[in-house]
Amino acid sequence: MKEHDFLSVISDETGLSHEEAEILVVATLETLAERLTPDEADDLASELPEAFREPLLTGGSPEDFGVEEFVERVARRSTGDVVDVREDIHAVFSALRLAVTPGEFDDVLAHLPGEYAQIL
Template sequence: MQHDAFIGQVQARARLDSRGAAEAFTRATLETVAERINPDLADDLAAQLPQEIGENVRRVTDQYDPTERFGQDEFVDRVAVRAHADRSQASFAARAVFEVLDDATTNVMPKVRGGLPEDLRRFTLAGSSGGT
């Protein structure tokens, strides 16, 4: 999937009013995922994404210990802070990003989910139509 298609899908699924907002939520979600998964898995994920989007993952794994332990609440809080949004909007948009990640990658998202705690794993599978 190309960059423009990825961002367009996030914008549509998250019902965002601009591509800029879709970019911000994509970046925020991927940076937060990268903090939570191991570096090798983060590299695998980044390699399957358009370069501009994959850089959001690589940038974090190059700077931080990507094996922090946190669940769904902290995940949503971090996305909200990074995207300058409220928790409800961050939750909805992050789920949309996960939906697009499922469509844009091959065989890596089950591995990503496998490294997450149960509450966060369920969150990533809920789809953007789920609640917060």
């Protein structure tokens, strides 16, 4: 999937402009990278448009935080409202589901606790 198409999925679902959607994507991927192992983050990055690979390549140890902390971190990074960002994160995961292979998406989900289902 190309960068424009990826952002269009998010824009169509949220009503955000492509520029706002890009900020949201980077904030979400940076936060997701903090939750994934470096190898899993690298695998996910390899299947995304080039513009969205770098936020995943942190190389740090995975942190253990719940969905509320995930949403708060994305909100801080994107300067969004926590309530709105929760719904917007869902749109990013919808785009991820379309952009990567089903196996890779399942691998990402396997690294997240069940409580994350509320934003997926």
